[in-house]
Each structure stands twice: as C-alpha cells, then as structure tokens.
Amino acid sequence: MSKLDQVLILDPPSDLRFKGPFTDVVTANLKLKNPSDRRVCFKVKTTAPRRYCVRPNSGVIDPGAAVNISVMLQPFDYDPNEKSKHKFMVQTIFIPSNVSDNDTVWKDAKPEDLMDSKLRCVFELPSENEVNDVEVTRAAPVINSLKSEPTAAAAVGDDMEVKKLLEKCKRLQSDINKLSEENRQLKDEGMRMRKMQPRPDHMTSNSTNIVGRETSAAFLPSLLVVIAAIFIGFFFGKFIL
Structure with missing residues (x-):
C-alpha cells in the first residue's frame, strides 16, 4: 500500500534557511497549516537533535488552523566548505474520532497511516553590506x-x-x-x-x-x-x- 500524501501545508515547503553569523542562536520559522476537516497530530524530528531546539516539537492542529514553529540553531564554528547534512522531518497522522490521547494515537499508528515531509537545512552567510x-x-x-x-x-x-x-x-x-x-x-x-x-x-x-x-x-x-x-x-x- 502506498503512503499517504502529507495533509499539512508547510511554509517553507522544502528548506529551512539559517542566516549567519553563527556566533549566536539563529532561528528559522516553520508554519504548519491544516486545510482538512479533521484534527491532525504532528511531530518534528531532526537528524541533529543536539544542534537544534524546536518549539513546539509536537502537538495537534485543528481543522483549518495553523501552528508556527521556531527552529533554533545553536551557536557553532561554521565552515563554508562543509555542506550541511542536517535534515528535518514533519510527521503527521489523522486523529481517530474515538481517540483523545495523543500518545495513544502514535502508539497505535500503522505505517500506512503516517504522513511525512522532509526539509533540508541551508546555512547562509550574510553579504558584506x-x-x-x-x-x-x-x-x-x-x-x-x-x-x-x-x-x-x-x-x-x-x-x-x-x-x-x-x-x-x-x-x-x-x-x-x-x-x-x-x-x-x-x-x-x-x-x-x-x-x-x-x-x-x-x-x-x-x-x-x-x-x-x-x-x-x-x-x-x-x-x-x-x-x-x-x-x-x-x-x-x-x-x-
């Protein structure tokens, strides 16, 4: 069985851009919008959990509602020659009408019920001006x-x-x-x-x-x-x- 398409609308849809200098915390914003008529649970995961702080990193989005997520990159020594391999994944699932506990939703979720979207991290240095x-x-x-x-x-x-x-x-x-x-x-x-x-x-x-x-x-x-x-x-x- 094929996977379900992502029900949420992501903004930005594919890249999280972080603009340096990276001597302080740099924040990128991600907006998740639920255009459906059903409640949706979401989780935000990353391949480098020690380098990022995500608020909120999970929750529920009601029909027609949206959630703004802040992805905060911690300070580090940036090497422009090193390509970023960090990625994020937004995983979602519809909440069954007979379930009220979010943890139960994820525990009972079947692989074919999960939807996900991947975003890559892009590091940018500011121009001289x-x-x-x-x-x-x-x-x-x-x-x-x-x-x-x-x-x-x-x-x-x-x-x-x-x-x-x-x-x-x-x-x-x-x-x-x-x-x-x-x-x-x-x-x-x-x-x-x-x-x-x-x-x-x-x-x-x-x-x-x-x-x-x-x-x-x-x-x-x-x-x-x-x-x-x-x-x-x-x-x-x-x-x-």
Whole structure:
C-alpha cells in the first residue's frame, strides 16, 4: 500500500534557511497549516537533535488552523566548505474520532497511516553590506551614549554659569541697595545743613562739598545698574534665547 500524501501545508515547503553569523542562536520559522476537516497530530524530528531546539516539537492542529514553529540553531564554528547534512522531518497522522490521547494515537499508528515531509537545512552567510549594517546597528547605542555625554557636560557647565551670574546679580543688587541708603542719608544731611544757615564764607564751601557728595552717590548706583543690566542681558541672551 502506498503512503499517504502529507495533509499539512508547510511554509517553507522544502528548506529551512539559517542566516549567519553563527556566533549566536539563529532561528528559522516553520508554519504548519491544516486545510482538512479533521484534527491532525504532528511531530518534528531532526537528524541533529543536539544542534537544534524546536518549539513546539509536537502537538495537534485543528481543522483549518495553523501552528508556527521556531527552529533554533545553536551557536557553532561554521565552515563554508562543509555542506550541511542536517535534515528535518514533519510527521503527521489523522486523529481517530474515538481517540483523545495523543500518545495513544502514535502508539497505535500503522505505517500506512503516517504522513511525512522532509526539509533540508541551508546555512547562509550574510553579504558584506548586511554585515556592515549589523555592525552599525550594534554600534549605534554606543555612539549615541558618547554623543549624549558632551551634551550632559555642557548642560552642567551652563547651570554653573547661571548660578555664577545670579550670584553676581545678587551682589550688585546688594551694593545698589547700600548706595541708595547712603544717598538717602546724604540728602538728609544736606537738608539739615541748609536749615542751620551757616555764615556766607562757609556756605559756598559746604554747599559745594554736599553737591559733590550727592553727585558721586547718585553716579555710583547708576553705574551699578548699567553693569547689572549687562549681566542680565548676557544671561537671557545665552541661556534663554
């Protein structure tokens, strides 16, 4: 009696392709679809069980349903001159309507009831352009971290400059307040001197001294205001605009 044809539709149908480099685990995907109106049991077998990890490696597929299988190739030293002899086989069987245990299905299976499909393993090395793309992708996080370090350092430096300028502005404001107080005291002293009505020969001298002191006191706050305005303008121009 001839064997039954495979009821499942395999994608890919004949080859499992694994693309290197093979220094890490490489995964190939296999899709099994059941187009029939009966439940099907399946098993995935390989000629090199120590080299592969298959998830899931067995199960049941309902009518019209599909299962995705991951075939993971373990890292190894790849020799391009060595041809791959690894193969996979997908073995299936219809589940009888009166059986619910999958293990019983396989134990009671007759050779003529089994269906199978074979797939060969193909190893491929990436092209030079693909290798360069992978290296750039792996290096990107490192490059981005290096770029962010100067930015962070610049931000810290800017914060220090802001603090220094604020401290200078506070000192200037304190000096302006002190000079304003001295100016007010000088004005009060001038008023008292005018009320005392000194002799004519002394009046001119005292008035000159008072006017000179008032002019000096008035000039100093104005100068400090200008300096403060320059610092504040520099601050806003550099760190806000």
